Amino acid sequence: MEIEKGGENVMNEKIYCAHCNKMTDGQIISKVELFNVRGEDVKVNASVMICKACNEESFVEALDEKNLEIAYLEYRKIHNLLTPLQIQEIRDRYGLSQRALSKLLGWGEITIHRYESGNLQDEVHDEVLKLIAKPENLLEIYEKQAHLLVPRVGEALKKRINELIQKEIQPNFNKALEQMFLSERQIGEFTGYKEFDLEKIKNMILYILRFHETYRTKINKLLWYMDFLCYRVYSVSISGNSYTHSSYGPTADDYELIISVMLRDVLIGKDEIVVHQAIREQLKSTASCDESIFSDDEIEIMDFVLNKFKKFKCGEISEYSHEEVPYKSTVEGQKISYTLAEELSFDI
Numbered sequence: 327m328e329i330e331k332g333g334e335n336v337m338n339e340k341i342y343c344a345h346c347n348k349m350t351d352g353q354i355i356s357k358v359e360l361f362n363v364r365g366e367d368v369k370v371n372a373s374v375m376i377c378k379a380c381n382e383e384s385f386v387e388a389l390d391e392k393n394l395e396i397a398y399l400e401y402r403k404i405h406n407l408l409t410p411l412q413i414q415e416i417r418d419r420y421g422l423s424q425r426a427l428s429k430l431l432g433w434g435e436i437t438i439h440r441y442e443s444g445n446l447q448d449e450v451h452d453e454v455l456k457l458i459a460k461p462e463n464l465l466e467i468y469e470k471q472a473h474l475l476v477p478r479v480g481e482a483l484k485k486r487i488n489e490l491i492q493k494e495i496q497p498n499f500n501k502a503l504e505q506m507f508l509s510e511r512q513i514g515e516f517t518g519y520k521e522f523d524l525e526k527i528k529n530m531i532l533y534i535l536r537f538h539e540t541y542r543t544k545i546n547k548l549l550w551y552m553d554f555l556c557y558r559v560y561s562v563s564i565s566g567n568s569y570t571h572s573s574y575g576p577t578a579d580d581y582e583l584i585i586s587v588m589l590r591d592v593l594i595g596k597d598e599i600v601v602h603q604a605i606r607e608q609l610k611s612t613a614s615c616d617e618s619i620f621s622d623d624e625i626e627i628m629d630f631v632l633n634k635f636k637k638f639k640c641g642e643i644s645e646y647s648h649e650e651v652p653y654k655s656t657v658e659g660q661k662i663s664y665t666l667a668e669e670l671s672f673d674i
């Protein structure tokens with residue numbers, strides 16, 4: 327008799343009944359049974375085969391295995407042990423093979439394979455697996471045991487662990503950063519009478535980068551024009567950021583910091599391009615812009631500025647900004663007041 331794994335397709339199978347001493351019709355029924363797991367009785371809703379003629383149970387190995395698997399799951403629940411699927415999920419987070427993870431932990435080569443296939447794990451091993459669910463803990467183990475892995479696997483693992491650690495600390499880090507930015511920017515003429523909004527300036531950058539890569543310097547100038555034009559029209563800026571007069575033109579404060587955070591969080595990427603033997607950086611978006619955080623008026627302002635400077639090269643928009651009154655009426659290192667926005671060379 328052939329039985330498919332999982333006990334399906336065994337309804338009304340022909341079975342050999344030892345009691346009737348012949349081939350008879352069998353039927354699977356559900357029955358509460360006690361299984362002994364590590365010295366404990368575990369109650370299981372077991373599936374058993376009975377002979378339809380005499381109602382006696384008939385042993386079927388596949389069903390017995392399935393029942394034991396259920397007993398293990400029940401035992402895991404009682405003792406708060408990881409399930410085979412959870413073990414696999416932890417391993418998958420790091421992109422490791424079963425063998426590589428076993429090696430790294432100093433276990434027998436097929437240990438993880440056995441656990442993921444349903445074998446009940448050792449309780450000490452269970453603790454270790456829960457521990458390494460946190461990437462910083464696996465990093466500690468990795469640093470001691472990396473020599474046990476093939477170099478290529480080790481390097482990929484280290485990269486992956488660091489990515490996961492970054493991801494965990496990222497929200498806290500960004501919050502702290504925003505607090506710092508806020509404390510440095512008093513709402514007033516230098517923020518365009520708006521509270522600084524980190525998410526907004528990030529999304530302005532993503533908005534600029536929606537359709538094509540743009541030079542780092544040009545983005546800086548576009549931000550200034552967007553914020554200042556918005557102030558000119560609506561008496562309030564978009565991002566609440568402040569801008570300073572630098573020799574390169576008006577410059578968004580903490581621009582480099584904001585860009586490096588966005589690069590680190592993989593919201594944007596960069597390409598280095600050699601232009602006239604100088605290395606220039608083009609930024610491109612790797613995440614989509616959340617346009618819902620902008621009002622229709624803000625979108626209109628941003629579109630207007632993007633369209634106006636569409637054909638401008640980096641140097642051209644820089645030169646253009648040098649001629650603006652708000653720039654010319656300030657000196658190097660001085661913050662540019664939004665009240666000067668009415669002197670911009672164009673209006674919407």
Ligand SMILES: [Zn+2]
Pocket residue numbers: 343344345346347350377378379380381382
């Ligand atoms: Zn029978």
